[in-house]
Amino acid sequence: MQKIMLAAAVCLAVSSVASAQTLSVSGAAAARGAEVTLGATSISQMADNTPVTNNGVSCGQTGVNTGENHFWRRFYLATDHSPGPTATVSSVTIALENGGPTGGFPVTVNVYTIPSTVAAETIPTAQLTLVGSGTGTLGAGGALSTATIPVTMSGTVTTATQDLVVEWTNGVGVTTVPPFFPGGNPSAQTHQSFLSAPGCGITEPLATGSGALAGFASAHWIMIVNGTGLPVSLQEFNVD
Template identity: 30%
Template sequence: MKKNYILFLLTVLFAWVGHAQTTLTQSVDPVNVTDGGVACWSSGTGEYRENSFFRAYNLADFSIVDDFQVSSVQYGQGTADDGKVITVNLYTATSDNLTSATLTLVATATHTSSSADDLSLVTVPIAATIPAGSTIAFEVMAGDSGTNTGETFFPGINAAGENDDSYLKATGCGITVPTIATTIGFPDNQYVMNVVGNILGIEEYSLNNISIFPNPVQNELNIQLHNSITVKQVNVYSITGQVVLKAQNARKLDVSDLSPGVYLMKIETDRGDVTRKIIKN
């Protein structure tokens, strides 16, 4: 059943600010989910293939001229089976045309779906600092279920309109790059997908905003912090307190030679030290 809502007609990109947070959205109605979109799957066998749903947000289009601290993302769930794991990824993009843009991963998180959330907005906590002047690409990825059935996810949409394109990537159905939904015959697939966070002033560039990704990690670990902070040295310690990796002036670490397990990473900066736990796969 469709929900009632008040529709504010906007002629510019919608940036909703409240409770000291900013919500970046390309949806005229960024709250209500009234239907489910398409995905690559077989209605005959019930087999579900990997699908990625994308939106792009140029910070300048939202009049954001400082760094943006992401605290969570939101996406509409049309329908989903209980237990279907969704991966949400944040990237910086070279363009808001995701068909041809180069994407650089900055943060990732997962969420386990519940059918109780059908036709609603799902919120997933995720932390990342997006540099001023960047374009954010937000991906909701539902993995390939192989020959299993009952492991599906379909994105949440509404017909209120959108200010920029929705993109679908589904290699199993021949859509090998993020492709504008309207160009492949799905003009009603206007995904409800939002990025929530705070605009950082210079006084907020603190060690609390340091993030590391991916974590768990296999090969390369990234340290993300504001450019005004200088990393002096990074030490990685085993659980027995032994230094197993050391680097100077580094924001990327090659951890491929470390054995799988839990480590502590101490980051020494010109503003003090901070320690983070990392998991090596």
């Protein structure tokens, strides 16, 4: 009986190790995709919206799958730009570095408001109010591709008192096979990129380059927001 119990314990330990999720990058050979050009009513926090290889980080079983991952940005409309009194989002363009199943995989884009008084460069989820959502497919164009996900709004952003937070995810509790890596590049960004991934112990959005993501400072997500109340001046890119 003791031998059987010991064997069962060993099997359980091996299974636990095998299913452990970790943060990783693709390690793919250097390559670049096509740059995304901003439209007249588009916002980006990147100096260059071209997906490149070996830059994105995700959480999952290395070489096996990607677990539940959430990729975030916070847009500071009133302080960074001169928007209209209210803003809405019609779609969000995101990118894939590589991976995922052939033909792409489903993703969800969520749009939130957050009080502009909340500390900058943070995204505490308790402060978020969902005002829009949409679903689509990422990766239909293969590696180094982008997808524009339509968003249906249930509210608006009051730009004088609220910032805009955008999230995309492969789904709550979802495992994507084979593993995928989000599209981005190490070019300058006006504000931080964030990741949350419960399988890696990151339960709240964490800025890349900090904490558990300290080794991934160059992981800057491509995330372009398209909508109304976002004037052409929002395309201007300034780094302090």
